[in-house]
Amino acid sequence: ACSISQGLTPHVDYFEHHSSWFAWLLSGPLELIGPSWEALMVSRGLMAACAAAGLMFTFALARRFGGGMIPAVAVALQATTLLFVEKSMEVRPDVPAAALWTLAVLLTVDGLRGGPRRSFAGAGVALGFGLLFTFKLAFGAIGLGLAVLYSQFQSGGLRGVRKGVPDLLMLVGWSALPVVLMLLSLAHQDQLAAFVNEVVIGPTGW
Secondary structure (H helix, E strand, O other): OHHHHOOOOEOOOEOOOOOHHHHHHHHHHHHHHOOOHHHHHHHHHHHHHHHHHHHHHHHHHHHHHOOOOHHHHHHHHHHOOHHHHHHHOOOOOHHHHHHHHHHHHHHHHHHHOOOOOHHHHHHHHHHHHHHHHOOOHHHHHHHHHHHHHHHHHHHHHHHHHHHHHHHHHHHHHHHHHHHHHHHHHHHHOOOHHHHHHHHHHHHHHO
């Protein structure tokens, strides 16, 4: 983010093995405040807000499966998990990605439980923007798609799967849209080849 605020281009002017979407977003506050302790605190504040949003989505998701103390216990368990606490205090793309992932699961559950079809569209949008932060969510996306098919198979066999194909296509289509737009933007800025090499291909050899 600091390099972008100084006019440098990720994947072209310097090596970056993360998606540049996160750095682009944080470069705005850096341009206004400048590289300083205050800018770091603002960035950490944004991460804390994302973590809090993720806990809210966890509470809502737990309420779908039980009442009473279940949602509060679910939030307490997540909020006191060492990995969650550590990473939420860092400035990392995983923090907003985790919140968006939880939102995607929440909306998918709503759609599978008879909610409006736009629930799958909302889940796709959340998942797509989560992928912009980290492509590690691709593994979760595959699992979410398989979960949709399995749930539809359980409820109606192969007929239920065929009936649910439009829902799955809506989830996949809306999740792909943000990624496609980002790739087109990278191609327009002559960053796509370097992006694929540093973010997609390179890490597989580490």
